[in-house]
Structure formats: structure tokens, C-alpha cells
Amino acid sequence: MNMMAAEVRHYETPDKSNLAIVVFDKTDGDFGYIILGRDARKIFRCLEVGNRFYASADEAEEALREAIKPYEADGISEYPQGDEVKPILDIFAPVVADDKQHDYFKVLSSNEMRSAARNLIQEVAYSFVDVDGNYIEQFQTTGFDQRLWELFLYVLFHKEGFEFDHTKPAPDFSLSRFGMPVFVEAVTVGQNPDFDVPADTAAQIAELSQNYMPIKFGSPLFSKLNRKNKYWDLPHVAGHPFVLAIHDYHGLATSDTPGSMTWSRAGLVNYLYGVRDDVIIEGETVRPRMIVSKYGLEPAIKITTEHTYGDKTIPSRFFGLPDAENVSAVLFSNGATVTTFGRMGKIAGLGEHDVKMLRMGMWVSDEMGTTQPFATDVDSDDYDEAWGDTVTMFHNPWAKNPVPDELFPNISHAILDPMTNQVRYRFTPKHVLTSMTTVIVPTNDETKDD
Incomplete structure (x- = not known):
């Protein structure tokens, strides 16, 4: 539908049993409407398409308001379509004992501060296809982070206009857009109490970005690269772009230190391309060495060949490793969090x-890549957020099957210039590098914040 029409206005009935949209026909330049209701699996599906088109969105809206009245009055909450064969994916119905549930799952499923996230995640889960058959169990237990990342990617790819092929068990996502296939395997950076260290100053972050974080990212990426049954050798994947999608969940935020996902991306760039900004660390102050290039004043670059932290040493430049030419890109986000689902759920009217x-x-x-701080109220009229705001695709300059940028128009892109060893970025408007969200709930004239 995204190729033929654009959604311009959105509506819902007071009980949220019906949704409706006014659409703009990109070919003919006129407007129409579509009314949706839940099927037996609770997925919103088309109930009615307007039988005529209108010269303006206002005219289409007026017709929609009349057309939706019978649905508002029918008292029906589900409209079976007759083809619902798979059971409802009720992601919050407990399938394991309380003592086996992940702490984050417990909070998400019961805390009023998380109602917007909970409601949105459930809505997304209704249409999510559980290919492996163990999604709910893992989401509720030890695989919470990995499964949340997959759910985020599912929404992102849907918003990018991809079609999904659920007939293949691997990789995690078999996608196509404009008839062009691309395959994505999701992976996360997990906790290792024997190795992990926190950071709460700029100097510590700069130090850890040079070796510690490349090793943290390198472990799961290298494991996927050296998998016995290579993804790129699978018949349906061979000859097409293959992407590894990674998210860092390893360092939890505390009252004293920020979570690692707020600062770890520099370590990923260092590991993927084997280059990093040459910085000067003086006490707690960090500043880049600057040089003049044909592009103007730029940070000086330092080439890295390996990373050592503690008793671990790994080679740098992931994209230059044997077989890495089969990895077209690494997709990264630090925004696949419960808080992000909470903000997006609140925007959609699903929270308290x-x-x-x-x-x-x-x-x-x-x-030009200029960074600046921002602070905003999610309830403000001008607040806007997209699923691709925190996402960057790091392209492999030596890939056998490169990913065309146009397949992912709503995320940021980066690639190494092998001649200059500079990483060149193309950012989306207001690409978010890092953020934190304070959640406030009035309770007995007091507030709770997170």
C-alpha cells in the first residue's frame, strides 16, 4: 500500500475496536478512506474501503465519519475473516512460573508506568509470526532482550515497507522490497559479570570504546560469522544482501552510571572498520585531535589492528575478516528498549x-553531523518520533552483495572510505545518538520517575 497511497489522517472509535485512515492516492492525486476492525486473532484488518474518491482530505474525512457510524454502534469487538488458523500470540499470558520470569518482563507486565509499552508490544505481537514456536517463553525468561530486539526490528521493517517471508526458519528475517530480497539475523550484546565494567565519565567511556566495547561487540558478531552452517550459503540467501542486526544490552543503568547502550556505539564503529577518532585524554577531559582535509576540519583517525582488554585479544576491522565479505552490513540501534515502546505507545494513545x-x-x-542536546515533553503537540531515529546501517565497503541505501530510506547510513579511512555518514533528520526518558506517575500527590 505504501507504494500506491499515503496515510494522511488516523481515527479510532472510543472503545478502540475500530480504526480508520484517510489515504492519499499517489497516482490519481485524490483521497479515500479505509475502515479496519479486529479479526479473530485480534489483528486489525480491512472491513470497508470507500467506494469513491474525493478532491480533499476534508471531504474524505466527512464521508468516513458517516461510514464508520454503523461500526461504532454494532457492539462488535471482533470481525472474523474466516482464515484465522494460528492461535493468538498473547505475549503477556504467563507460560512459566513467576520465579523463572525475567525481572524486566515482570515490571513490563504489571507496572502502570509501563502500560503504554505493554499495550503497544501486545498490539505488535498479535501480528508477529512465531516461526520457532518458543518466542513467548523466551520473551518471558532469559531471552527477553533478544526477543524485544526482534520485535523492534519487526516494526522497523514493516514501517520501511518490507514484505515478510515466514516460510524459512533462518535467518530471523527474510524480507523483500521492490522485488529486492534482503536477509537479516538479529543478535545482541549480553552480560558477562566476569568481564563487564561500568563507565560514568567521558574519560572512562573513551578508554572503554577503544578495546573493551569492540570485544563486547566482536564476540556475538564473530560467532555469527563463524557459524558452522553459513547463512549466506542457504539456497534462499545466496547471492543476496545479508545483514547482521546488533543491539547492546550488556550494561544496565544505575543511579550512578548510565547504561552502556548510551555510549557504546563508538566501540562498534572501531571494531567494524578498524578505525577510531584519535582522542586526547587529560584527566576527565576528552578532546579529539583535529586535522584539515579536503572536507574541512575533521577528527584525526587512528587505525587499529587488534583489541586487547584483560586477557582477551581479538583482531579489529570485522569487515576485513575472512568470510566477512558475505556480510553486507551491520545494522545497529541503541533504542530497542521498553522505554521506546512506551513513548511510541503513548503517542498512539495506548497509555495512561x-x-x-x-x-x-x-x-x-x-x-554535517553537528550534534546538539535536546529535551522535550512526549505529550507536546510538536513531539515526533520514528522507529528509525536511532538506527544506523554500517555498510561493508568490501561486500559481495551490497545493500542498496534505497531499501532503507528512513534510517541513517555509514560506510568507510578505504582511501582516507574516514567513516562517512548520511544521517536522517534529527538522528538520535543517545537519550534517556523520565517517566512520571502521579500517586498520592507524589511522583515516581524512571
């Missing part, structure tokens, strides 16, 4: 009205 969310962080403000 008295729950406030205040977001602050750093984003890229222009095409």
Missing part, C-alpha cells in the same frame, strides 16, 4: 493519560 514522559539526549541536527 496521567503518565508523563520527558525525553532528553543528543541528536544530529544537520547533514
Whole structure:
């Protein structure tokens, strides 16, 4: 539908049993409407398409308001379509004992501060296809982070306009857009108490980004690269772009230190391309060495060949490793969190009205890569957020099957220039580098924040 029409206005009935949209026909330049209701699996599906088109969105809206009245009055919450064969994916119905449930799952499933996230995740899960058959169990237990990342990617790819092929068990996502296939395997950076260290100063972050974080990212990426049954050798994958999608969940935020996902991306760039900004660390101050190039004033680059932290040493430049030419790109985000689902759920009207969310962080403000801080109220009229705001695709300059940028128009892109060893970025407007969200709930004239 995204190729033929654009959604311009959205509506819902008071009980949320029906949704409707006004659409703009890109070919003919006129407007129409579509009314949706839940099927037996609780997935919103088409009930009615307007039988005529209109010269303006206002005219289409007026016709929609009349057309939706019978659905508002029929008292029906489900409209079976007759083809629902798979059971409802009720992601919050407990399938394991309380003592085996992940702590984050427990909070997400019961805390009023997380109602917007909980409701949105459930809505997404209704249409998610559980190919392996163990999604719910893992989401509720030890695989919470990995499964949340997969759910985020599912929404992202849907928003990018991809078609899904659920007939193949691997990789995690078999996608196509404009008839062009691309395959994605999801992976996460997990915790290792015997190795992990926190960081709470710029100097510590700079130090850990040079060796510690490349090793943290390198472990899961290298494991996928050296998998016995190579993804790129699978008949349906061979000859097409193959992407590894990675998210860092290893360092939890505390009252004293930020979570690792707020600062770890520099370590990924270092590991993938074998280059990093040459920085000067003086006490707690960190500043880059600068040089003049044909592009203007730029940070000086330092080439890295290996990373050592503690008793571990790994080679750098992942994209230059044997077989890595079969990995077309590495897709990265630090935003696949419960808090992100909470903000997006609140925007969609799925949360409690008295729950406030205040977001602050750093984003890229222009095409030159200038960064600036931001602070905003998620309830403000001008607040806007897209699923691709935190996502960057790091392209492999030596890939056998490169990923065309146009397949992913709503995320940021980066690639190494092998001649200069500079990483060149193409950012989306207001690409978010890092952010934190304070959630405030009034309770007995007091507030709770997170």
C-alpha cells in the first residue's frame, strides 16, 4: 500500500475496536478512506474501503465519519475473516512460573508506568509470526532482550515497507522490497559479570570504546560469522544482501552510571572498520585531535589492528575478516528498549493519560553531523518520533552483495572510505545518538520517575 497511497489522517472509535485512515492516492492525486476492525486473532484488518474518491482530505474525512457510524454502534469487538488458523500470540499470558520470569518482563507486565509499552508490544505481537514456536517463553525468561530486539526490528521493517517471508526458519528475517530480497539475523550484546565494567565519565567511556566495547561487540558478531552452517550459503540467501542486526544490552543503568547502550556505539564503529577518532585524554577531559582535509576540519583517525582488554585479544576491522565479505552490513540501534515502546505507545494513545514522559539526549541536527542536546515533553503537540531515529546501517565497503541505501530510506547510513579511512555518514533528520526518558506517575500527590 505504501507504494500506491499515503496515510494522511488516523481515527479510532472510543472503545478502540475500530480504526480508520484517510489515504492519499499517489497516482490519481485524490483521497479515500479505509475502515479496519479486529479479526479473530485480534489483528486489525480491512472491513470497508470507500467506494469513491474525493478532491480533499476534508471531504474524505466527512464521508468516513458517516461510514464508520454503523461500526461504532454494532457492539462488535471482533470481525472474523474466516482464515484465522494460528492461535493468538498473547505475549503477556504467563507460560512459566513467576520465579523463572525475567525481572524486566515482570515490571513490563504489571507496572502502570509501563502500560503504554505493554499495550503497544501486545498490539505488535498479535501480528508477529512465531516461526520457532518458543518466542513467548523466551520473551518471558532469559531471552527477553533478544526477543524485544526482534520485535523492534519487526516494526522497523514493516514501517520501511518490507514484505515478510515466514516460510524459512533462518535467518530471523527474510524480507523483500521492490522485488529486492534482503536477509537479516538479529543478535545482541549480553552480560558477562566476569568481564563487564561500568563507565560514568567521558574519560572512562573513551578508554572503554577503544578495546573493551569492540570485544563486547566482536564476540556475538564473530560467532555469527563463524557459524558452522553459513547463512549466506542457504539456497534462499545466496547471492543476496545479508545483514547482521546488533543491539547492546550488556550494561544496565544505575543511579550512578548510565547504561552502556548510551555510549557504546563508538566501540562498534572501531571494531567494524578498524578505525577510531584519535582522542586526547587529560584527566576527565576528552578532546579529539583535529586535522584539515579536503572536507574541512575533521577528527584525526587512528587505525587499529587488534583489541586487547584483560586477557582477551581479538583482531579489529570485522569487515576485513575472512568470510566477512558475505556480510553486507551491520545494522545497529541503541533504542530497542521498553522505554521506546512506551513513548511510541503513548503517542498512539495506548497509555495512561496521567503518565508523563520527558525525553532528553543528543541528536544530529544537520547533514554535517553537528550534534546538539535536546529535551522535550512526549505529550507536546510538536513531539515526533520514528522507529528509525536511532538506527544506523554500517555498510561493508568490501561486500559481495551490497545493500542498496534505497531499501532503507528512513534510517541513517555509514560506510568507510578505504582511501582516507574516514567513516562517512548520511544521517536522517534529527538522528538520535543517545537519550534517556523520565517517566512520571502521579500517586498520592507524589511522583515516581524512571
